[in-house]
Amino acid sequence: MDDRTRQAWAAASEKYEHEAAQHLEMARSYRLEPIEEEVLTAEVQRAAVVHPMSGHGLDDLALARLGAASVLGLDYSPAAVRSAQARADALDLPCRYQEVELPGTGLPDAGADVVYTGKGALIWVADLASFLAEMRRILRPGGAFFVYEAHPLVPLWTWEPGEARVRADRSYFAPGHVNDTFPARGAYEHQRTLAQMVTDTLEAGFAVEHLQEHPEPFWKPEGETAGAWDGRLPNAFSMLARRLP
Numbered sequence: 001m002d003d004r005t006r007q008a009w010a011a012a013s014e015k016y017e018h019e020a021a022q023h024l025e026m027a028r029s030y031r032l033e034p035i036e037e038e039v040l041t042a043e044v045q046r047a048a049v050v051h052p053m054s055g056h057g058l059d060d061l062a063l064a065r066l067g068a069a070s071v072l073g074l075d076y077s078p079a080a081v082r083s084a085q086a087r088a089d090a091l092d093l094p095c096r097y098q099e100v101e102l103p104g105t106g107l108p109d110a111g112a113d114v115v116y117t118g119k120g121a122l123i124w125v126a127d128l129a130s131f132l133a134e135m136r137r138i139l140r141p142g143g144a145f146f147v148y149e150a151h152p153l154v155p156l157w158t159w160e161p162g163e164a165r166v167r168a169d170r171s172y173f174a175p176g177h178v179n180d181t182f183p184a185r186g187a188y189e190h191q192r193t194l195a196q197m198v199t200d201t202l203e204a205g206f207a208v209e210h211l212q213e214h215p216e217p218f219w220k221p222e223g224e225t226a227g228a229w230d231g232r233l234p235n236a237f238s239m240l241a242r243r244l245p
């Protein structure tokens with residue numbers, strides 16, 4: 001089932017190359033979300049940042065502008081890696097990209113100050129414990145693991161306008177579901193509850209310092225105005241966990 005995910009992303013990522021000119025323009029002024037800047041600004045100053053599942057890479061340029069010394073994006077999509085590297089080079093920002101199949105990173109122990117991930121990343125991770133163990137290994141003691149991700153309730157919301165509705169075919173407690181929307185149609189999304197996410201993070205050897213749920217989704221597909229985005233329901237969460245010694 002994770003092969004389906006890889007195929008869906010190989011296809012979806014081609015659009016990054018088609019949209020290269022548009023992304024280059026966006027990249028010139030692209031910023032992280034306000035909550036990300038609030039939590040991360042002090043963490044990223046002169047930091048070596050690693051970004052697993054870096055996708056289009058726009059976040060990396062924003063992290064570099066926020067003060068990171070370097071950002072290393074890891075992604076298994078060749079088109080994502082190529083297009084993100086070309087953009088970073090065009091803007092002369094200290095971002096590099098490597099084609100890597102996670103959870104293994106091939107990076108040395110304790111070399112990163114910050115791991116930044118999310119915005120549609122952890123849902124592709126089949127074995128969260130292995131992923132977290134790898135993130136802990138590459139972070140220096142005291143380093144920060146930051147996630148800004150769709151709230152685990154999001155798969156339950158329909159995109160219908162008006163009153164928010166829960167999809168009849170989804171469960172908060174299901175292990176996963178097949179994505180039936182843009183951009184990763186056909187990919188298998190792994191689900192875990194917020195409690196599972198936090199518990200797994202603590203068990204992996206981190207202390208959770210920031211955990212917040214947000215009513216705004218980090219991404220709204222063009223033309224959609226779902227009732228679930230009216231400010232009464234959770235659509236995203238942010239977490240900062242610090243690597244224990």
Ligand SMILES: C[S@@+](CC[C@H](N)C(=O)[O-])C[C@H]1O[C@@H](n2cnc3c(N)ncnc32)[C@H](O)[C@@H]1O
Pocket residue numbers: 005009010013053054055056057059074075076077080100101102103118119120121124125
């Ligand atoms: C939605 S993007 C990640 C978010 C990124 N911030 C963005 O907005 O583009 C998801 C990325 O995860 C990558 N991905 C999924 N599973 C992966 C894996 N096992 N190893 C490496 N990359 C993976 C996909 O290729 C895709 O580029």
